[in-house]
Amino acid sequence: MRSEEDLIRTLRTAAGHAGSDGLAGAVAARRRVRRVRQRIQMVLAAAAVVVVAGATAAVLSRGGEQVRPAVTVTAVPATPTPKEAVVKQKIRPAAEVWPEAVFTMPAKSADGWRYRPVTGLSATEVLLSAESSFEKAGRLEVYDSAAKSARVLGDVPAPEGVKGYFVQDFEVGEQHIAWYGTTPNSPDKWADFWIMPRAGGQAKRVGEVTGPMSEVDRIGVTGDSVVWSVHQGGVYRMPLTGGTPERVADELHLMSWPLAAGYADRDENRGRRQDRVVDLETGQTVTVPAPAKVTSLTCGPVWCYGAAGDRTIVQRHDGSDRKDLPAEVRMHGMTELLGDRFALLTAYRSGDPAKEYVPLAATYDPVTGLMGGMSRMPSDGGGAGFGRGISSSPSTIVYWDEDVRSSQVCTTKGGAKVCEAKELGGGKEFTVVNLAAVTAGD
Amino acid sequence: MDHTADFDEFVRARGDALLRYGYVLSGNMEDAADLVQEALARLGDAWPRVRRKDDPEGYVRTTMVRLHINAWRRRHREDLVAAVPENGRFDRYDDADLWAELRQLPPRQRAVLVLRYYEDLPDDRIAEVLGVSRGTVRSQAARALDKLRIARVLQEAR
Structure with a gap:
């Protein structure tokens, strides 16, 4: 069973896709001739300036055919205001900004299993x-970017007699790696917890839970317990030796053990906004302030990110060091934080991918003010992608496959046009940004 | 007063946010661009009145949702599966599935979910925007949530 939070996150993430690379394709695909009055033409041109932001040439070519977008960009005011000029600032690739953090690695193990990065261990x-197959985790490994080799930590087994079992997020603790699994396609609420020594070895099943307690949103692992929070709010603990779960805190959501965050009451104007960060070991609570216009404030271990109109702000938990992020980025869907202090950001389209580097996503370092681009908008008009590490705490990893392309394939069935996105190529190598390398010297 | 400059500034400032709204409403970029442009064109016609009397963004968003439900309905039947080239960009696979299922919902049910969970509007305001009763909003939302296999937790609390 899904939750309303899943719906909110999906809608916001989808919305984040709209402003960036989606529009170029849409404009190219727009072949309908519109009945347009002269006045409206001017209006639409103005709209196009915002949403296309100079990203697409006035004429796009696809399959040798000249496709003229329904709106042209010719009616741009002759003298742009300084505000518009700001958007022209370029985002450089992460590999140039943080060369120590970017490397390539095989996308598959020697025996052909596909890798999915979790987070940086160092x-x-x-x-x-x-x-072994899509979303069926079978093994944990560690890739060493200095030695350029992977080593096996141990197997990730499925519990016996459980149908439709899927491993969900992993979490790295000081001594253990923990994870949980669920049966997402079954109506029963159920989850189980596992640990493996961080140095590798045999996985051990800690225990299982049912009911509301099994609707895990994040997990953590301490020296003696697995800790988790649930979608409805509330933190639980179960000893590593198994046994009865114990409720540790009400309402809160785990962020990264021992830190948890609480949400302000729903306010129709401010979205879902965190307003406190609690250290569950010490009981210390920091009240997180935010300017009135800030929505969706989400905190990581040190910094919080929030939306303020079309800008994004960052601040420390106590509201200090608050600043606006550069105008060319905004939060990616619901705030997705990375590592201790970064957030996954969507870059506004800022140039022609055939002529220059245009990132699909970006991340910003509030400590240094540096910003690096992730993945690349392809110059051939197709799609591309990127992924984020699947740790429960904010992952330090963003990765992508430089060779993969998605393109729209349309067929006509019974008079109706049916289009779908097909992925082509790739599967050999990932480009990985490990933000743990950026913060390693701190 | 130069209305045109004023209006252009509004379009520049809000176009991107409106496009995102259009995208979650319609489920594809082509229709999102259509919705935004048609609604902005109508706003342009009504600009002197709207700017003076009420909130232009509210006007444009209401126009978009009504266009989405009415004029766009027929075409969606023919073109159910439009391309989502960014499919791979959901960080969770479940979300990509949920997005795909959302796009299959009838326009009105989808609009209710977007207004409630993306725009975060209370049910009585949704009823006003769609021109239906609050009871209809609740039943449409419940039906949509059930179809998507989403537990109604917040809904019960509303």
Whole structure:
């Protein structure tokens, strides 16, 4: 069973796709001739300036055919205001901004299992989940970017007699790696918890839970317990030796053990906004202030990110060091934080991908003010992608496959046009940004 | 007063946010661009009145949702599966599935979910925007949530 939170997150993430690379394709695909009055033409041109932001040439070519977008960009005011000029600032690739953090690695293990990065264990080590088939985690491995080799930590088994079992997020603790699994396609509410020594070895099943307690949103692992929070709010703990779960806190959501965050009451104007960060070991609570216009404020271990109109703000938990992020980025869907202090951001389209580097996503370092672009908008008009590490705490990893392309394939069935996105190529190598390497010297 | 400059500034400032709204409403970029442009064109016609009397953004968003439900309905039947080239960009696979299922919902049910969970509007305001009763909003939302296999937790609290 899904939750309303899943719906909110999906809608916001989808919305984040709209302003960036989606529009170029849409404009190219727009072949309908519109009945347009002269006045409206001017209006539409103005709209096009905003949404296309100079990203697409006035004429796009696809399959040798000249496709003229329904709106042209010719009616741009002759003298742009300084506000518009700001958007022209370029985002450089992460590999140039943080060369120590970017490397390539195989996308598959020697025996052909597909890797899915989890998070950085250090500046040079990345925890990987190896999957025998789609989303079926079978093994944990560590890739060492200095030695350029992977080593196996241990198997990730499925519990016996459980149908439709899927491993969900992993979490790296000081001594253990923990994870949980669920049966997402079954109506029964159920989850189980596992640990493996961080150095590798045999996985051990800690225990299982049912009912509301099994609707896990994040997990953590301490020296003696698995800790988790649930979608409805509330934190639980179960000893590593198994046993009865114990409720540790009400209402809160785990962020990264021992930190948890609480949400302000729903306010129709301010979205879902965190207003406190609690250290569950010490009981210390920091009230998180935010300017009135800030929505969706979400905190990581040190910094919080929020939306303020079309700008994004960042501040420390106590509201200090608050600043606006550069105008060319905004939060990616619901705030997705990365590592201790970064957030996954969507870059506004800022140039022609055939002529220059145009990132699909970006991340910003509030400590240094540096910003690096992730993945690349392809110059051929097709789609591309990127992924985020699947740790429960904010992952330090963003990765993508430079060779993969998605393109729209349309067929006509019974008079109706049916289009779908097909992925082509790729599967050999990932480009990985490990933000743990950026913060390693701190 | 130069209305045109004023209106252009509004379009520049809000176009991107409106496009995102159009995208979650319609489920594809082509229709999102259509919705935004048609609604902005209508706003342009009504600009002197709307700017003076009420909130232009509210006007444009209401126009978009009504266009989405009415004029766009027929075409969606023919073109149910439009391309989502960004499919791979959901960080969770479940979300990509949920997005795909959302796009299959009838326009009105989808609009209710977008207004409630994306725009965060209370049910009585949704009823006003759609021109239906609050009871209809609740039943449409319940039906849509059930179809998507989403537990109604917040809904019960509303």
